[in-house]
Amino acid sequence: MTEVKDPTLVPADTPSFSLAATIESVTATHAQSFSVDVRQQLHVVTDRLAADPTLHGAIVFDGSKLVALLSRERLHTTLAHRFGTQLYAHKPISTYLESHAEPLLCLDYTTPLATAIDASLSRPASSSFAPIVVRRADGRYAMLDVRQLLLQQATELHTAMQHIEAQRLATQEAAQANSAFLANMSHELRIPMTAIIGFAELLDDPAQSAEDRSVSVETIRRNSEHLLKIINDVLDISKFEAGRLTLDPRPVSLVQIVEDVATLLRLQAQERGLSIETSYRFPLPARMIADAGKVRQMLINLVGNAVKFTESGFVRISAQHLTSDEPGGSIVRIAISDSGIGMTPEQMNKLFVAFVQADRSTAGRFGGTGLGLTIARQLAQLMHGDVSVQSAPGQGSTFTIELKLEPDLTAGQVGSLTEALTMAQSDEQRRQIAQLASTAPLNCRVLVAEDGVDNQRLIGYHLKRSGATVEFADHGGVALEKALRERDAGKPFDVILMDMQMPQLDGYAAASMLRRHGLYTPIIAITAHAMSGDRDKCIEAGCDDYLSKPISSTAIVAACQRWLGKPTIHADTMAAWAKAA
Numbered sequence: 001m002t003e004v005k006d007p008t009l010v011p012a013d014t015p016s017f018s019l020a021a022t023i024e025s026v027t028a029t030h031a032q033s034f035s036v037d038v039r040q041q042l043h044v045v046t047d048r049l050a051a052d053p054t055l056h057g058a059i060v061f062d063g064s065k066l067v068a069l070l071s072r073e074r075l076h077t078t079l080a081h082r083f084g085t086q087l088y089a090h091k092p093i094s095t096y097l098e099s100h101a102e103p104l105l106c107l108d109y110t111t112p113l114a115t116a117i118d119a120s121l122s123r124p125a126s127s128s129f130a131p132i133v134v135r136r137a138d139g140r141y142a143m144l145d146v147r148q149l150l151l152q153q154a155t156e157l158h159t160a161m162q163h164i165e166a167q168r169l170a171t172q173e174a175a176q177a178n179s180a181f182l183a184n185m186s187h188e189l190r191i192p193m194t195a196i197i198g199f200a201e202l203l204d205d206p207a208q209s210a211e212d213r214s215v216s217v218e219t220i221r222r223n224s225e226h227l228l229k230i231i232n233d234v235l236d237i238s239k240f241e242a243g244r245l246t247l248d249p250r251p252v253s254l255v256q257i258v259e260d261v262a263t264l265l266r267l268q269a270q271e272r273g274l275s276i277e278t279s280y281r282f283p284l285p286a287r288m289i290a291d292a293g294k295v296r297q298m299l300i301n302l303v304g305n306a307v308k309f310t311e312s313g314f315v316r317i318s319a320q321h322l323t324s325d326e327p328g329g330s331i332v333r334i335a336i337s338d339s340g341i342g343m344t345p346e347q348m349n350k351l352f353v354a355f356v357q358a359d360r361s362t363a364g365r366f367g368g369t370g371l372g373l374t375i376a377r378q379l380a381q382l383m384h385g386d387v388s389v390q391s392a393p394g395q396g397s398t399f400t401i402e403l404k405l406e407p408d409l410t411a412g413q414v415g416s417l418t419e420a421l422t423m424a425q426s427d428e429q430r431r432q433i434a435q436l437a438s439t440a441p442l443n444c445r446v447l448v449a450e451d452g453v454d455n456q457r458l459i460g461y462h463l464k465r466s467g468a469t470v471e472f473a474d475h476g477g478v479a480l481e482k483a484l485r486e487r488d489a490g491k492p493f494d495v496i497l498m499d500m501q502m503p504q505l506d507g508y509a510a511a512s513m514l515r516r517h518g519l520y521t522p523i524i525a526i527t528a529h530a531m532s533g534d535r536d537k538c539i540e541a542g543c544d545d546y547l548s549k550p551i552s553s554t555a556i557v558a559a560c561q562r563w564l565g566k567p568t569i570h571a572d573t574m575a576a577w578a579k580a581a
Helices: 019-025 042-051 074-081 086-090 093-100 115-119 146-205 210-242 256-271 292-309 346-348 361-366 372-382 417-438 453-465 476-487 509-515 533-541 553-563 572-578
Strands: 032-037 056-064 065-070 104-107 132-135 141-144 250-252 274-281 287-290 311-324 331-338 384-393 397-404 445-449 470-471 496-498 523-528 544-550
Touching: 019 065, 019 210, 032 042, 032 141, 042 056, 042 074, 042 093, 056 074, 056 141, 065 074, 065 093, 065 141, 074 086, 074 093, 086 093, 093 533, 104 115, 115 132, 115 146, 132 346, 141 146, 146 210, 210 372, 250 256, 256 274, 256 292, 256 311, 256 417, 256 553, 274 292, 292 311, 292 331, 292 372, 372 384, 372 397, 445 453, 445 476, 453 470, 470 476, 476 496, 476 509, 496 509, 496 553, 509 523, 509 572, 523 533, 523 553, 533 544, 544 553
Parallel strands: 032 056, 104 132, 274 311, 445 470, 445 496, 496 523, 523 544
Antiparallel strands: 056 065, 132 141, 250 287, 311 331, 331 397, 384 397
């Protein structure tokens, strides 16, 4: 007699709800069947079953051929009859099978559990609950009791229902969070839009004084910048999710960034009766290699939150530089502490989840989109750091930013706030001088392809004020016609500003066609698309540079100045096209 051994492994790709999963489950602790030769005496089977009550029965072979199965229950019923033992126990199994053969149902191990149960129960009533034989992946066989199959299916169905219910609850919670976010976002967008529309209407009132008009203009500008910040936050989240947010590290003054943020938010804090304090542990590197814009964005989000959720007392920003001999041992630590309302552990667990606020009641009370902290942490992680928090209800909060930033070794160190700001001011003056040089008066011809009349007026105003001669095209087809006509007449435009979203012929197609017609004039893309990959899409279409809307007057003039007299970056490609033609 040779026993059929249980497999030690079940294939990793075995589908759930299959016989293989059931075999793995019921044979994990003990054997369920054994094999015998058809010529063995029947008492060999009954003795084995008596010795091991966990066995369901025996699988009978004639050599290597599967011929029958002997279940414990069927054997017990037959041999319990009068003279049953005397008639069969000491005779070959083949003799017993001649008059008591059980229905043989053999299924492959990949058979779905539901199919196996259906096949088992579809047999005649007398054998519906007879065991089945399962052919394993390695060619060996196992016996399974139908009741075990039903129990296994019930267990798996229960597990599946629990999973479905968990998914339903998660979907419901996500829908509620989405609805709450949309309602909150609508609220956040309507606040600055109300101010912009309202004060724009006031500007049209002839009774307004010059001072009133100045206040209206400043209010419109401030709320427009706030509206743009909300939009940029949503775009940043999408870039993080796409994994395409990049850094632009340069030598910057950490002290200057902290002081700029404190100055920016100090007026808002004073209106709430708060003080914003800064402190540093000197000496500090005069400059760190970092993306100043991203570090400033993190601080604005965190310090802005501290001001928002603090009704009295203070907001304190402290910074220090830590070093160690380990790789990446240069760390900048910035802590933002406040005397605000504090948070519970449950609230802190929700802090860094996008579109979710720690306490939804705070949305109505304090405003905000719930994106600031998520963006701050993701920016910190992009710089190989993190943001952590310590807080307790009524005891304020401390958010700590740690960033792995290397010092600029050419700049040395500063030992006081005055020394740090003096050096930073000198750097800023040099930067402003360089910027002024890059925005010298324009003496050129510019073609502006833009379908929006208001944008035409605005861009044209800035360019003409800087000394440029400007012509307009309402869509890509007009731009293509004008640019080629002026080139053929020997007076090509010096720069083309191309809006990428226009009717009839958009900027992508127009730029590509201009290049294929051999136009070497620099083309600067202007687009409201500011998602990751949009710049590359514009360059691939034939543009040389990229500006995203809204565009400042300085950026427009600087871009034109930067490309004056320069050939397109697509010159080599165009030469290859011409040669191929």
